[in-house]
Amino acid sequence: MRNFSRNAVNSDIFGRLLKSEGLFLDREAMRPTYMPEILLHRSNEINDIASVMVPALRGETPSNVFIYGKTGTGKTAVTKYVGKKLLKKSRETGKRINYIYVNCEIVDTQYRLLQNIANHFINEWSERIPFTGWPTDEVYSKLIQMMDKNGGVSVIILDEVDKIKGDEALYSLSRINNDLKKAKVSIVGISNDLKFTEFLDPRVKSSLGEENMIFPPYDARELQDILKQRVDIALKPSSMDDEVIPLCSALAAQEHGDARRALDLLRISAELAERNGVHKITKKFVRLAQNKIEIDRILEVVRTLPAQSKTILLAIILQEKQNKKAGMAGVITTGEVYEIYKDLCKKTRTDSLTQRRVADLISELDMLGIITARVISKGRYGRTREIKTSSSSDEIINVLKEDDVFKELTNYKIRGQTRLV
DNA sequence: CTTCCACAGGAAGGTCTGGCGG
DNA sequence: CCGCCAGACCTTCCTGTGGAAG
Numbered sequence: 527m528r529n530f531s532r533n534a535v536n537s538d539i540f541g542r543l544l545k546s547e548g549l550f551l552d553r554e555a556m557r558p559t560y561m562p563e564i565l566l567h568r569s570n571e572i573n574d575i576a577s578v579m580v581p582a583l584r585g586e587t588p589s590n591v592f593i594y595g596k597t598g599t600g601k602t603a604v605t606k607y608v609g610k611k612l613l614k615k616s617r618e619t620g621k622r623i624n625y626i627y628v629n630c631e632i633v634d635t636q637y638r639l640l641q642n643i644a645n646h647f648i649n650e651w652s653e654r655i656p657f658t659g660w661p662t663d664e665v666y667s668k669l670i671q672m673m674d675k676n677g678g679v680s681v682i683i684l685d686e687v688d689k690i691k692g693d694e695a696l697y698s699l700s701r702i703n704n705d706l707k708k709a710k711v712s713i714v715g716i717s718n719d720l721k722f723t724e725f726l727d728p729r730v731k732s733s734l735g736e737e738n739m740i741f742p743p744y745d746a747r748e749l750q751d752i753l754k755q756r757v758d759i760a761l762k763p764s765s766m767d768d769e770v771i772p773l774c775s776a777l778a779a780q781e782h783g784d785a786r787r788a789l790d791l792l793r794i795s796a797e798l799a800e801r802n803g804v805h806k807i808t809k810k811f812v813r814l815a816q817n818k819i820e821i822d823r824i825l826e827v828v829r830t831l832p833a834q835s836k837t838i839l840l841a842i843i844l845q846e847k848q849n850k851k852a853g854m855a856g857v858i859t860t861g862e863v864y865e866i867y868k869d870l871c872k873k874t875r876t877d878s879l880t881q882r883r884v885a886d887l888i889s890e891l892d893m894l895g896i897i898t899a900r901v902i903s904k905g906r907y908g909r910t911r912e913i914k915t916s917s918s919s920d921e922i923i924n925v926l927k928e929d930d931v932f933k934e935l936t937n938y939k940i941r942g943q944t945r946l947v
Numbered sequence: 948c949t950t951c952c953a954c955a956g957g958a959a960g961g962t963c964t965g966g967c968g969g
Numbered sequence: 970c971c972g973c974c975a976g977a978c979c980t981t982c983c984t985g986t987g988g989a990a991g
Contacts, residue, residue: 860954883979885955901955905989908953950991961980967973 548762549800549807555760556793558598558786565607566755567748568600571741575608578737579712582623582679583615587703588712590734594720595741598784601716604741605683612681622678631686636695640665643682647672666698673709680711687715688722696726700733743783749775752785753792761796766807770795773812791815821918827894828925834879835887840926840935841866842888842897843919859910860885874931888913896922 554560565572581588595601609625616623626646633642644665673680682699690696702711715734723731744752753771774795778788794815799807828839845858845866864881871878879887888911892899899911915922926932 879978880980881954882956882981886979889956901987903954903987903989904952905987906950906952906991907989908951909985909987910952910954948991950989952989953986955985956983957985958983959981962978964975964977966975969971969973 548805549765549796550760551762552760553793555756556789556796558789560756561603561606561610562755562759564755565600565603566751567744568604568741571600571604571739572608574739575604575714576611579608579612579681582612582681582712583619583621585621585679585710587679587710588681589736590700590713590715591737591739592715592717592723592735593739593741594717594722596743596782596784597718598778598782598786598788599741599743600785601718601741602685605685605714605716609681609683622676624676624678624680625683626680627683627685629685631689634689636690636698637662637665639684639690639695639699640669644669644672647676670702670705673711674707677708678710680709681714682711683714683716685716686718688717688719696730696734700730744779744785745783746772746775746779749778749783749785749788753788756789757792760793765796765805767809769809770807770812773809777812777816790819794818821921824896824916824918825921825925827896828922829928833876833929833931835891836926836929836932837870837874837876838863838867838884838887839891839896839922840932841870842891842913843915843923844936846915846919858913860888860913861910863888863913870935873935885911 550556555562575591575593578591579588593601593605606627609627612623613625624646626643628639628642630639633639640662647669684690684699687696696715699711699713713734720740723735726734750771753774757766757771770792774788774791777791778784781787791812792815795807795811798814798818799805799811802811804811828836831839841863842858845862849858860881864884867884868878888897888899891897895916897913897915899913901909902912903909923936927936
């Protein structure tokens, strides 16, 4: 906690903040969307993709490519990077190349995908395709028309291609070269799901997967280099301890070599340090940042939980609080949770589930990392699960309160019976 | 050693929704 | 538009079990 001098606060709030605000030079450089001048430790991948794409510069159709790799392994960054270079070269050589990037998580239906691609070929005399209303095959033939008029080679990047609903969309795209007279299309599919193609129509699979690439995760050392590169741009010099970057890298490497995670850790550490008015990021802030990321994740999961699971979670937290107040160890059993859960259901006038089902939902909460539930035996007193919340129960309660149903229940007192142990 | 608690967790079947082919 | 089917979600019924107590 900072000690504000009251006078200073009252006089010139923003002036002070501006002056004292200290760690960042360029905040953007720490965001995952930032594109550095040089992509470190991905030169093999860059070369591979570039050599697949090179026919485009001769006016020929490059092979279709599928790129796999876990989150934060640079798939998007590398394809965008290569795309940029490709466009630059095409301008120099006068070849007509279109580079079209589509994020299929946002554009996830056949219609919207075709529409999105078509709108890249808009010019003054062609009409825009509306968001909705046309038959899908009309959008398709319009797209063919526009592409042929434009000519040249189009490279279409389908990021998060596994998010597309139905395989109709991919099927029509994979055959688009058969319908085109002048223009040529090459498709790059990006996915972090290695098993994605297993569920694809075999025809689509063979046509889109002419080339396959796998992006390996970064190791801790590579992550360090990447972080250093960004820190030089993003932060003021000597604004952190030497141990900070290795720590962030090691933590992210433990996950799965996720560069985005490493950057997030570092950025949030810096933000936390800044908010505390400290001029140097230390290991302490990295730990805090890791904690914050984890809690944010949990709260987000809780927010999207179905009502029954929320009720169960509330029952767990209430019982735990009660136990703590009574000075007992924070050990809760399935049976206790179920009793309170039934009571809560009565209060909210919702139907309660059976204990069998509740037990399953409890282990689901465990798998989500919101609680820990481990099977123990209390000998004579049976076998049950020992249930604990994951430390941030106050914040979870606040999230649960966002639901009107739970608002009055969070003060609910467990019925009088104090069992003696 | 046996008993026996308080569940764990498997199996099978019911109900409901939503997509899909005819 | 309708019937069908898969899959999510639950229930019912069941057998299995670690270890303190006796």
